Amino acid sequence: MEFSIKSSDLGKDSYDCLVVGVFTASETSSQLSNAAQALDVLSGGYIARMIQQGDMTGKLESTVMLHHIPNLPSQRVLLVGLGKQEDFTEKSYIKAIKAAVKALNQGAISQALICLAEISVQSQPLHWKIARLVETIADVTYKFDAIKKKDADAEKNCKKSIEALHINISQVSDIKLAEVAMAEGMALAKGVSLAKDLGNLPPNVCTPTYLANQAQALANQYGFKVEVLEREAIAQLGMGSFLGVTQGSDEPPKLIVMQHLKGQNDQKPVVLVGKGITFDTGGISLKPGAEMDEMKYDMCGAASVIGTFKTIAELNLPLNVIGIIPTCENMPSGRATRPGDVLTSMSGLTIEVLNTDAEGRLILCDALTYAERFEPSAVIDIATLTGACVIALGAHASGLFSNNDALAKQLLNAGETALDRAWHMPMWDDYQPQLDSNFADMANIGGRAAGSITAACFLSRFTKKYDWAHLDIAGTAWKSGKEKGGTGRPVPLLTAFLQARIQAK
Ligand code: BES
Ligand code: MN
Ligand code: ZN
Numbered sequence: 321m322e323f324s325i326k327s328s329d330l331g332k333d334s335y336d337c338l339v340v341g342v343f344t345a346s347e348t349s350s351q352l353s354n355a356a357q358a359l360d361v362l363s364g365g366y367i368a369r370m371i372q373q374g375d376m377t378g379k380l381e382s383t384v385m386l387h388h389i390p391n392l393p394s395q396r397v398l399l400v401g402l403g404k405q406e407d408f409t410e411k412s413y414i415k416a417i418k419a420a421v422k423a424l425n426q427g428a429i430s431q432a433l434i435c436l437a438e439i440s441v442q443s444q445p446l447h448w449k450i451a452r453l454v455e456t457i458a459d460v461t462y463k464f465d466a467i468k469k470k471d472a473d474a475e476k477n478c479k480k481s482i483e484a485l486h487i488n489i490s491q492v493s494d495i496k497l498a499e500v501a502m503a504e505g506m507a508l509a510k511g512v513s514l515a516k517d518l519g520n521l522p523p524n525v526c527t528p529t530y531l532a533n534q535a536q537a538l539a540n541q542y543g544f545k546v547e548v549l550e551r552e553a554i555a556q557l558g559m560g561s562f563l564g565v566t567q568g569s570d571e572p573p574k575l576i577v578m579q580h581l582k583g584q585n586d587q588k589p590v591v592l593v594g595k596g597i598t599f600d601t602g603g604i605s606l607k608p609g610a611e612m613d614e615m616k617y618d619m620c621g622a623a624s625v626i627g628t629f630k631t632i633a634e635l636n637l638p639l640n641v642i643g644i645i646p647t648c649e650n651m652p653s654g655r656a657t658r659p660g661d662v663l664t665s666m667s668g669l670t671i672e673v674l675n676t677d678a679e680g681r682l683i684l685c686d687a688l689t690y691a692e693r694f695e696p697s698a699v700i701d702i703a704t705l706t707g708a709c710v711i712a713l714g715a716h717a718s719g720l721f722s723n724n725d726a727l728a729k730q731l732l733n734a735g736e737t738a739l740d741r742a743w744h745m746p747m748w749d750d751y752q753p754q755l756d757s758n759f760a761d762m763a764n765i766g767g768r769a770a771g772s773i774t775a776a777c778f779l780s781r782f783t784k785k786y787d788w789a790h791l792d793i794a795g796t797a798w799k800s801g802k803e804k805g806g807t808g809r810p811v812p813l814l815t816a817f818l819q820a821r822i823q824a825k
Pocket of ligand 2: 600650
């Protein structure tokens with residue numbers, strides 16, 4: 321999909337389709353957006369008559385396709401309902417865009433001019449509106465067909481699909497600004513799409529080795545530094561906890577370290593740590609069979625780190641960012657860790673493994689200790705860590721835990737800006753005793769109560785030396801059911817967080 325910015329004369333320029341918004345009638349505001357108003361004038365009241373007939377009420381997400389409007393060089397006009405003007409929020413803006421794309425995809429349309437970014441969305445600046453527009457369109461037009469057999473005939477007979485979308489803005493003087501915003505939206509879309517791809521790939525393809533190769537390829541493409549530590553190096557570091565998880569699997573584990581160093585030399589880096597379990601069977605504490613295939617998504621934390629690296633590399637973000645990805649499988653076998661085994665982590669703390677299915681924290685704790693060597697300004701780990709987080713927050717928000725309230729606030733704000741929200745969960749010391757063990761410094765599980773909190777408490781024992789936050793993305797990283805697929809979250813949140821750190825400097 322090609323995007324471009326235009327400041328079009330709707331009476332002169334010709335497109336396959338113009339996309340304009342219409343509000344629901346209310347006493348205080350006009351129904352027609354500025355673009356719809358302009359078309360109405362050009363066509364001698366055609367749009368207003370349509371509305372009078374009751375063919376378009378302006379209901380949010382409704383659409384009507386009009387053809388061959390008088391005095392208009394463009395062949396079609398798509399009216400998109402926006403709801404009441406006074407209720408028009410960021411969410412409605414996104415919904416309207418999605419509805420428009422859906423309608424455009426039904427016709428034989430290969431290029432269109434979208435006049436939605438001109439509409440006021442609360443107090444959001446043009447930059448935000450353009451970036452979100454591009455990102456949303458890329459999100460809804462994403463397809464994962466890399467591993468389906470190509471059907472040449474079907475492809476030939478296939479109706480036209482949209483190739484180019486032009487984004488209309490009202491002021492010519494804003495073109496430069498709008499193009500920057502568009503580039504930002506496209507960079508984000510690339511990172512999100514990569515994160516989705518990695519999540520969607522089957523676990524026999526997307527192995528730890530595959531993830532390491534992807535990181536390597538990305539580093540080569542953009543010229544950043546990457547290091548892949550193999551089992552021997554991992555053992556040398558004393559990562560007994562990480563090794564305890566991988567030991568049941570025939571796939572070799574990897575510790576991937578990526579370095580985007582585009583900030584000043586003396587600027588302390590932000591470290592992103594992503595859980596990279598490429599398949600989670602539960603190990604000896606084997607999971608039940610239902611939906612077990614979805615545990616291929618247990619590397620979505622890692623995917624979000626790799627995706628974010630793609631985005632910030634595209635943007636050439638002037639910041640120092642380190643990505644650390646511990647990646648392996650969690651499999652049962654004669655060599656697998658047993659419930660009751662005690663592992664010694666890199667930090668020296670010992671862990672009694674009471675449930676081999678609580679493996680994410682076991683690989684993360686060693687990666688979090690490893691993060692110390694970078695003298696970070698902040699460390700964020702991202703992990704599909706607990707089913708309990710899905711029960712608490714569902715698919716709408718990622719769980720956020722932190723040992724620093726200011727950092728938590730920055731992440732919450734980033735989530736709001738990016739429409740990729742997180743919710744701040746408590747991590748009071750009161751929960752810590754649930755991890756007590758009679759045989760080691762701690763157990764790896766804390767019982768059923770507050771499962772996502774005790775998981776965060778476990779990690780907090782390895783993050784005392786720096787400001788740290790943990791994002792539990794178990795509910796947000798992928799969708800189940802008919803629309804099963806990776807979401808690319810929280811690449812938008814992480815990107816917004818990193819961008820805000822530059823502005824703050
Ligand atoms: N990867 C899972 C968490 C998960 C489960 C994410 C379902 C999304 C959907 C994690 O490794 C796990 O198995 N956690 C256990 C922890 C428990 C044994 C304390 C869980 O949530 O059941
Ligand atoms: Mn597990
Ligand atoms: Zn897991």
